Amino acid sequence: MRKRNSIICIAAITALALLSGCKSNDTSTNVTQEVTTPLNVNTATPEEITLPFGNNDSKLTIAVILTAPTGKSSFNEIPLFQEYAKRTNVQLDFQHVTNEKMNLLLASNDLPDILINYWSDGQEKTAYNNQQILRLDDLMGQYAPNYVEILKENPSLHAQAVDADGFLYSFQFLRNEPELRVFNGFMIRQDWLDKLNLEMPTNTDELYAVLKAIKEGDPNGNGEADEIPFIMESGNGLSYLSAWWGIASFYLDDNNNLQCGWLQPEYKEMLQYLNRLYNEGLLDPDYAITERNQFDTKISNGQAAMWFGLAGGGLARINTLMEPIDPNFELSAMPWLTSSNGKNYNLNLEYTSPLSARMGLSITTACKDPVTATKFADYAYSKEGQTLLSFGVEGESYTMKDGVPTYTELITNTPGKAMSEMLGQYTVATGYPMEQSMDYFDQYMAPEQKAAIDVWKDCDTTRTVPVLKFTDEELDTAITTFNEINSYNNEMINKFITGRESFDNYEDYQKTLINMGIEDVVKVNQTAYERYSNTLKEIEE
Template identity: 35%
Template structure:
């Protein structure tokens, strides 16, 4: 499923352009609405904000192009002036696995900073509360975080998303506001290649196959060599948004259909998807080296006219390629078009999309039991949901990253036309987080500004379309369920991905698909499905 780690999610996890390109994301621009901003905090006796605090969070990947610590970011330097709080930011090494390893180590040892920003929803928050690692925030938010508290009163559906199976609110979240803002990732194609070969924008699997064959055989880059990679596939595509799986009515993991929970890779139609991918692999329509290709290599090949189509982020992929190519050669005909997730039949919609389907992606700032002043920290974390915090975290510092034009904030040329040739997302990363790190709520107008191009905006609208949002499961497992799912899925996922890759690359024949299904059964996939069914039934009753 699609997952936001980055704005324009992401998280996921992309890399910086030419030093590598990263995730694109969402920000905001009308004067804050009632949805985005709530009543400012009333005056209270005693210190409003902490004098100092420690904050563990992954360093924003776009900002990492230029800074080594989030404390150097414009929004946080300004926030220190406003609140008087000196924040010591602690960052894990780059990469999702390194962050996970450090998170697990801290949780095991109990040596915790005051605040930890992570995907708590997927990491047994109820158990973490019971084990005395993080705090239940319900009462702290009600008493010390009036901005977020008012928002949750106005939006009971949001409060439901943020509340665990055992009734706990456990993070100060990053929040989106509308459908287009949930879109972070999707498929796009070299439009100039389509035009040159007189091909339509593909909407079905058959049209995709015809297009990829043409890219392979008809020399669209015009260099006289058969060096094009028709589709740059990466293993991470499978879980980012499974761009071709949705044509078969399947999702990449657990989902529900007519109230019955299913697991996409355990369904009979999954064989049809694997058959397609194997055929494309054998025919040279997808990158033969997909298991070892990284984002740096991808970006280099894309900008050197070798890749015809790929899945990537809206801002730091799609938008950054267009920006970088234009800077390299203002007369280049290089152009991209966002295309829908393909279906089997013309006119149908696939069940996958680039939309995360939720106002909240699962990550947020938890206050740990190490914090000596949780009330003051709650007030500090709440700042981003108020009017001034909304402007700060969406636009940065007035007079530097934005100015007011006719009563509306506009990004300056420092962001939009950076003199040091930084991409828009890299420049913006110097002022605020571009990878969906709250806590604050973004606003759709800023999103439009920094996904500035018409092609980008059009692509995001296309990626937002899908057949049926209701298939996606709410994630509200209780602590016991989460522990059991984690235990089952550790070995099962390892085996599953090993076999998916073997099937795609032809190292295992698809005649062994039934054997693969039986092995998933032995690895307890049906118990996992039953757990999710119990959770879904409980969610419906609530």
């Protein structure tokens, strides 16, 4: 992990008006900012400054979409943020809000200094147009040395972070290391494969044979054919398995043109395959509506063989669930199956983009001191800030061992408490506008989880579309039209899988997609992709 500069204490407060045009908390005042040039990380020279940078009156109010930790009312009660405030000499007041409350804040002028939000497509630009958040290019270029350094080192990240207009509106939650981005995939009961002398499947034909053998081979040993080989939690995994055919809702073909998988012949092949699994009892008939408790019951009853899930919340959680129930229970990660051209594609954006979570920290126009707010945000991307956020307070939740922050037994071995729960009370290691830490990953992930990630990361991601941003003119087609079509598509694919819709009507289904405007959606996505590609070239030059 590279060492970055810590944040500064000296700042020209008189530059505020020039930098941001920031308005006061008097919401009757309308002041627009004059940031007209996108950040050039190659020429930017942010100040190298030291802690603390606040003064006795410095205070930031922060509306955050993240849930307060278990047993705490807010981040204000987590020791790390008390230490954060002490180091920076800035009083911090976190206000945890729901998605609905965040939308209400954005619909009003009753704004805090900072918003930490999962920004949906076009939402940041809309908030800027409504004079609610600031363009951050100038502020970052002068007061965010750590974030600018990350952007400089990662041109693709920079090209995905900017909006369609080329400007930056937030500090993002980043997963820059590949291992941090690979945290879900398909998994299968290894003990059942061994019991039935089955090999791990590598393509869809082999998977069918394995599921058939499990259905007929009574691996749970109860003398009944009650196994349901392939289950899903409320359809989770359905959108990912199209990669076995080399397609996704949107993907890049071998000529780097953006395509919609729903219009390709491979999509029909996929639905016919799933229909066959469904008809033969290899796919859970309740795959689309199974809730968590029902999902767990099918596993604990010894019925399920394969499903999609997280390395932590899926594989590790299920292993813990099954430990007292079945000592022979063993899960293995299933590789991404090879398509007809011999490539094992994965088109999950989370695997490729450091920005896939879309979590960002934005500074509002109600902020009286955006320079201090910028420094506060940037400190999270320094080595010291990353350690504080990922590990908490030294001597309490971690100690240094051979130069590596190492969780104490308070985190790893509190009786009756899972490590994830204790992490949530003392750290924000798994989600906050920061660069996620590999040191956290190395200590949190158990060996079986790391082994699963090693399997899942062995895939071809060349067809994956990066994070795309849309102009105001494109948004209606890219979002509203697409959502309407997507709702129809979800309804139809379940009908095809379950046999409620005959494949004789498949051409009519595709014609309906076209009549609803799917080709227009593809065009605006292609335009956005070309804009991303051009931006990337400009950044790299």
